[in-house]
Amino acid sequence: MALPTDLVDRVVRIDARLRPIAERPVDTTAPDWHIRTRERPRPLDEAGVRGEAEAALRALLARYEHGDDEDRAAVRALLDRCSSFRWATHLPYGRTPDGFRQQLLHLSARNHDGDTRDELLTLHDLSAEAREAGVDIRPLLLEVAELSSAEDKYGMGSIRRMLLGAAG
Structure with a gap:
């Protein structure tokens, strides 16, 4: 069974929105670089995709948990390909x-x-x-x-x- 096309498309679209943030250079020679970095909005918030990204990740993890080996391999491959989504998207930890x-x-x-x-x-x-x-x-x-x-x-x-x- 393959991942649903609409889910893959959502993750790819979110990844594209996050990529400029993920790849933004950080000038570590500036004396206050770590403070400015910490004070920036979180990447999901800056891109305006928090709700959509977390929902997509929940759907991926549900497929990963309840699917078969092919589903899990497809989730791993999608996250490998969509590295900005993978970097920025996490679920709150209860x-x-x-x-x-x-x-x-x-x-x-x-x-x-x-x-x-x-x-x-x-x-x-x-x-x-x-x-x-x-x-x-x-x-x-x-x-x-x-x-x-x-x-x-x-x-x-x-x-x-x-x-x-x-x-x-």
Whole structure:
């Protein structure tokens, strides 16, 4: 089963709106560059696409979670192709089992997000927050690992291996 054309078109359209923001140069030689960067509106708000982008991401993650291997591969490929959408679009994190599962599904669908090291740090932080909130993370890590790619994109292990390793 392929991803619905209207969903793919929405993500591609949102990605195009976000690209100029994602690719905007940052002058790190300016003394207050980090302050100005922090004070800018969030990319989804600046582009005026927050509601549409979050709805599209929810639809992608639902397809990723409930679809078959072909659906999951299609979601990973779309997010790989639409890197500005992938960079800017995230869901709020509720410190609940379902919130943790959604964050794991998103991490899995991003499939390394261009840098496995960053994803390892993200996984570590998400897991620590969930444990602090009393979430039993092991079954959720194992559940999402089963849906995850076994591809070792950058020589640091696959997302599946990362999740299984975090589950212990």
